[in-house]
Amino acid sequence: MFMNKFLIIDGNSLIHRAFHAIPPLTTSDGTITNAVYGFTNMLFKVLQKVEPGYIAVAFDKGKITFRHASYADYKAKRKATPPELRSQFPLLKEVLRHMRIQTLELENYEADDIIGTLTKLAEGEDIESFVLTGDRDALQLVSPRVRVLLTKKGITEMEEYDEGGVWDRYGVNPPQIIDIKGLMGDASDNIPGVPGIGEKTALRLIQEHGSLEDVIADREKLPTRWRNKLTEHQDQAVLSKKLATIDRQVPLNIEVQQFKWPGPDYPALLDIFSKLEFKTLVHNIMDKAGHSDKTGKLPGQAAGGPDKLDTYSVDYQRVSSAEELLQIRKAVSTSGQAVLELLGTRETGISQAALSAAVGDIIYLLPVKEKAEALDAIADICADPQIKKICADGKEVLWLLHRHNRTMQGLAFDIQLAAYLLNPSLSQNTLTDLALQYLQLVLPTEGEAAAAARVDVLGRLAQLLHQKMVETDMDRLYYDVELPLVAVLADMEMEGVAVNPPILSSMAEETGRQIDLLVQEIYRLAGEQFNINSPKQLGDILFNKMELPVIKKTKTGFSTDASVLEELAPSHDIVAKILAYRQLAKLKSTYIDGLFGLINPTSGRIHTTFHQNVTATGRLSSSNPNLQNIPIRLAEGRLIRRVFVPCQPGNLILTADYSQIELRILAHMSGDLNLVNAFNEGQDIHSRTAAEVFGVPMEQVTPEMRGRAKAVNFGIVYGISDFGLSRDIKVSRAEAGQYIRSYFERYSGVKEFIDRKIAEARDKGYATTLLNRRRYLPDILNRNRVIRAFGERTAINTPIQGSAADIIKLAMVRIHNELKSRHMATKMILQVHDELIFDVPPEELPVIKDMVREYMENALQLDVPLVVDLKLGPNWYDVRKVP
Incomplete structure (x- = not known):
C-alpha cells in the first residue's frame, strides 16, 4: 500500500x-x-x-x-x-x-x-x-x-x-x-x-x-x-x-x-456482508482467509439457517490455583520462552492475560483481575531476562506492566514492529490484520477465545516474520536496532519531560497580547472592525475596499490563502499584519494552549508518545505533542522550547544534534571525492559548494552565494528540480537549472549515485538504507511522468534519510544501555529529527558529554566523520554550544 x-x-x-x-x-x-x-x-x-x-x-x-x-x-x-x-x-x-x-x-x-x-x-x-x-x-x-x-x-x-x-x-x-x-x-x-x-x-x-x-x-x-x-x-x-x-x-x-486508512475491520466487514447476503463478497474474503468450504454456502451455515462467520479458535486452559501458576512458571522456564498477550489500557493496567510456553503448547488464561498471585506470576515471567518474550506490541506491554510498577526484560519479538519493517507502507498492522494477511486466519474479536487465539497466532507469526526478515536481510536491523529501541522509547515516554507551567502561562498571555495588538492594528489599517478569520469578510476588505490587486478567486469570492497574502505583502502593511496574526493565532491555539492539556496531573510532565512503525523512511514520529512539528522557524515558535525544563532543580538540559548528517551520508554513499574531501578536511560544506558551483575561491564566497549553495545541497538530497529550486531561492528557472548542472559537473559522483539509485529501485522495486531498511516504490515504473518523478525522488532520498534514522536509533540504543549499566541519573527524554535531548545532573555532566558525543559520532563508521553539536542550558531553548 x-x-x-x-x-x-x-x-x-x-x-x-x-x-x-x-x-x-x-x-x-x-x-x-x-x-x-x-x-x-x-x-x-x-x-x-x-x-x-x-x-x-x-x-x-x-x-x-x-x-x-x-x-x-x-x-x-x-x-x-x-x-x-x-x-x-x-x-x-x-x-x-x-x-x-x-x-x-x-x-x-x-x-x-x-x-x-x-x-x-x-x-x-x-x-x-x-x-x-x-x-x-x-x-x-x-x-x-x-x-x-x-x-x-x-x-x-x-x-x-x-x-x-x-x-x-x-x-x-x-x-x-x-x-x-x-x-x-x-x-x-x-x-x-x-x-x-x-x-x-x-x-x-x-x-x-x-x-x-x-x-x-x-x-x-x-x-x-x-x-x-x-x-x-x-x-x-x-x-x-x-x-x-x-x-x-x-x-x-x-x-x-x-483519513489515513488502516484497512478493513475484517470480522465486522464479514458480518455485515453476511447480513446483507453478499455471498460473493463474503466468499471472496473468506477464500482469501482460507475458510471457504467450496460448497457454495458460507462456513458454519446450517441448512436453511442464518449465515455465520467462521473464526479461528484454539483450545485453552483457565488457571485458577496456585499449583497451576507454578506449573506455568516451570513450563516457561524450561522452554525459555513465553508467547505473551496482555490486554488493558495504559490508564488502568492489565485486564486480561494469556500466554503459552512455546508455539503449539498449552495456552493459559490467567485471572489477573481476580487474583493478585496471577498478576505476580505474569510479572515474574516478564521480569526474567532469561525468558524470551514474544508480544504483539512490546511497548504497550511495557506500559501495561508499568501501571502495576512492574517491568519486562528479554523482549525477543515484536510482531507489529516486524511487520512494519517488512513493509513500512503497510498501515494494516494490528494482530487481526496480520493474521489475515500472513496466516489467512480471521481472529475472534472479544472474550477469552480471542485472547487464546491471539497467543497462538503470535507464536506462529513470530516464526514466519523472522524467516522473512532473514530472507530480506533485515534481521540485523531488527534485532540490533529496532527491537532494542522498544524499551528505550518506553522509558523515554514513561520518564516524560518536565515543563514550567508559569512560563507556559506567560507565553499564552504574551502571545494573546500580541494577537490583540495585531487585531487592533489590522482594524486601524482597514478603517473598520471585521472578522479576520472570515475569508469572505477579509477578501471584501482587501480587494473591494482597499482595492489591492486580485491574485486568485474561488467559487465563493476572493482567495485569501497564505500564498495570496505572501504575494500581496509588499502591497500594503495590513497584509503582513494579517500573516503575522494567522501565525500567532495558530501557534497559540495548537501549541501553547494545547500543551496545557497534555501535562499529566500526577507527574506534572508531558509524556509524548513515540511512534516507531509509522513513517516510510524509518524516522520516529511523535504525538501528544507532535514534537517534530513545533514551528521553530518562527521566533515565537522557538520560544516554546523554553517551557521544557529539567525534572530536578539544578539539573541541566543537554542537546546533541547531528551536524549535516544527511549530506555526510550522501558523501559516504556516493563516494564523491570532492564531497568526501570537504567533510574530511572540516570545510564549511555550503561555502565549499558555493565555491565549486560559482567558480570562485572560498574566501570570495558571499553570504548570498552560500545561501543558494545550501539550498542546492539540501535540494539534491530530496531530488529537487530546477522549478523547485527557482521557487525556493527566488531566481529564474533557467538560473536554477544552471546551478544544478554546475553542481553535478563538480560533484559527478553524486550524479552517478542518483542515477544508480534510481536504476536500482526500478530493477528491485525498492530502495535500501545503509542497514538494509527497505522502502518499496511501486510508482517508480508508473507511466505518468509526474508520479514516476515522485518515485525517483523517493529512491534518492530514502537511502539518505532512512540511513540517518538508522544511525540515530543505533546511538539511542547504545546510549540508553550505557546509562543503564552505569546506573546513571541522566535521562534521555526527547528525540526530534537528528537531535537527542537529555536531562542531566551537573555532577554527571563531564561523563555524559563525552559519552553522548562518542556514541553518536561512532554509531556507524562512514568514510566521512559524523559530527555532533552539543548545547547546554537551563531549558531546551536557552542552550549554548558546548566546546
Whole structure:
C-alpha cells in the first residue's frame, strides 16, 4: 500500500450510478441492497487499482446549498431520490464504517466541494489524490497531484484523467472546464448557461479565447449569432460559471492525516456482508482467509439457517490455583520462552492475560483481575531476562506492566514492529490484520477465545516474520536496532519531560497580547472592525475596499490563502499584519494552549508518545505533542522550547544534534571525492559548494552565494528540480537549472549515485538504507511522468534519510544501555529529527558529554566523520554550544 495516495470518493454519485446499473437485489427479509452491492464492488476494484494510504467518502447533506443563494432554481429539475435508494444510504455508511473509511458531509455544501477541499489539503502535503466519481464537473480539479477516475457504463469501467487526458478529450486545461460550463450550462444541475450555445461551440470559444471572461470581452469579434447571445445573457453566463465552480475552501477543520486508512475491520466487514447476503463478497474474503468450504454456502451455515462467520479458535486452559501458576512458571522456564498477550489500557493496567510456553503448547488464561498471585506470576515471567518474550506490541506491554510498577526484560519479538519493517507502507498492522494477511486466519474479536487465539497466532507469526526478515536481510536491523529501541522509547515516554507551567502561562498571555495588538492594528489599517478569520469578510476588505490587486478567486469570492497574502505583502502593511496574526493565532491555539492539556496531573510532565512503525523512511514520529512539528522557524515558535525544563532543580538540559548528517551520508554513499574531501578536511560544506558551483575561491564566497549553495545541497538530497529550486531561492528557472548542472559537473559522483539509485529501485522495486531498511516504490515504473518523478525522488532520498534514522536509533540504543549499566541519573527524554535531548545532573555532566558525543559520532563508521553539536542550558531553548 502506497501511503502518498489519497482516494476520495463521490459517495452520492457512485451510489446513484450503482443503483441504476445493478438490477434490484433484496435480502431474504426484503432489504434492498443493489446500490450498496454495486458501490462496494466498485470500491474493491478501485482499492486494488490505486492502493491508497488515505481514503474518504464525501456525501451531500441536504438539498439546499450556498449556490441557492445565488440561483434559487439550482438543481430545481432534479428528481427526488427514490425511496428504494434512500434506504440504502445508512447501509452503505455501515459498510464504510467497517471498512474503516471515514465519511464527510456538511450542511450548505455539496460532496463536490468537500472533495475539492480534500484535494487541496492533500496537494499541500505532497499527497496524490484520486477522485472517483461519475460527475465530469470533477475534471476541473485535475492537476499534477490530482487525477479523476470517471465511471462509465454504469460502474463496471472507469476512465482515468490526468492533465493530458483532459486536454486530449476536450482540448482545454482542467480549470477551463468551468468556463465551458458557463457557456453551455448543465441541464442535470439546471445551470442555464447561454441559450443556443452547446458543448461544441463552448469548447471552440474557450479553446480560442481562454476563459469565459475573455470570450465576453472579445464578443464584438464573434459572429453575430454568438455576439448577440453573449450580450443578452452575459450575467447568466458569469453566474453559471460561478455555480459550476467547486469550492475548495469548505470549513471542515480537518487534516489529511485523519483519513489515513488502516484497512478493513475484517470480522465486522464479514458480518455485515453476511447480513446483507453478499455471498460473493463474503466468499471472496473468506477464500482469501482460507475458510471457504467450496460448497457454495458460507462456513458454519446450517441448512436453511442464518449465515455465520467462521473464526479461528484454539483450545485453552483457565488457571485458577496456585499449583497451576507454578506449573506455568516451570513450563516457561524450561522452554525459555513465553508467547505473551496482555490486554488493558495504559490508564488502568492489565485486564486480561494469556500466554503459552512455546508455539503449539498449552495456552493459559490467567485471572489477573481476580487474583493478585496471577498478576505476580505474569510479572515474574516478564521480569526474567532469561525468558524470551514474544508480544504483539512490546511497548504497550511495557506500559501495561508499568501501571502495576512492574517491568519486562528479554523482549525477543515484536510482531507489529516486524511487520512494519517488512513493509513500512503497510498501515494494516494490528494482530487481526496480520493474521489475515500472513496466516489467512480471521481472529475472534472479544472474550477469552480471542485472547487464546491471539497467543497462538503470535507464536506462529513470530516464526514466519523472522524467516522473512532473514530472507530480506533485515534481521540485523531488527534485532540490533529496532527491537532494542522498544524499551528505550518506553522509558523515554514513561520518564516524560518536565515543563514550567508559569512560563507556559506567560507565553499564552504574551502571545494573546500580541494577537490583540495585531487585531487592533489590522482594524486601524482597514478603517473598520471585521472578522479576520472570515475569508469572505477579509477578501471584501482587501480587494473591494482597499482595492489591492486580485491574485486568485474561488467559487465563493476572493482567495485569501497564505500564498495570496505572501504575494500581496509588499502591497500594503495590513497584509503582513494579517500573516503575522494567522501565525500567532495558530501557534497559540495548537501549541501553547494545547500543551496545557497534555501535562499529566500526577507527574506534572508531558509524556509524548513515540511512534516507531509509522513513517516510510524509518524516522520516529511523535504525538501528544507532535514534537517534530513545533514551528521553530518562527521566533515565537522557538520560544516554546523554553517551557521544557529539567525534572530536578539544578539539573541541566543537554542537546546533541547531528551536524549535516544527511549530506555526510550522501558523501559516504556516493563516494564523491570532492564531497568526501570537504567533510574530511572540516570545510564549511555550503561555502565549499558555493565555491565549486560559482567558480570562485572560498574566501570570495558571499553570504548570498552560500545561501543558494545550501539550498542546492539540501535540494539534491530530496531530488529537487530546477522549478523547485527557482521557487525556493527566488531566481529564474533557467538560473536554477544552471546551478544544478554546475553542481553535478563538480560533484559527478553524486550524479552517478542518483542515477544508480534510481536504476536500482526500478530493477528491485525498492530502495535500501545503509542497514538494509527497505522502502518499496511501486510508482517508480508508473507511466505518468509526474508520479514516476515522485518515485525517483523517493529512491534518492530514502537511502539518505532512512540511513540517518538508522544511525540515530543505533546511538539511542547504545546510549540508553550505557546509562543503564552505569546506573546513571541522566535521562534521555526527547528525540526530534537528528537531535537527542537529555536531562542531566551537573555532577554527571563531564561523563555524559563525552559519552553522548562518542556514541553518536561512532554509531556507524562512514568514510566521512559524523559530527555532533552539543548545547547546554537551563531549558531546551536557552542552550549554548558546548566546546
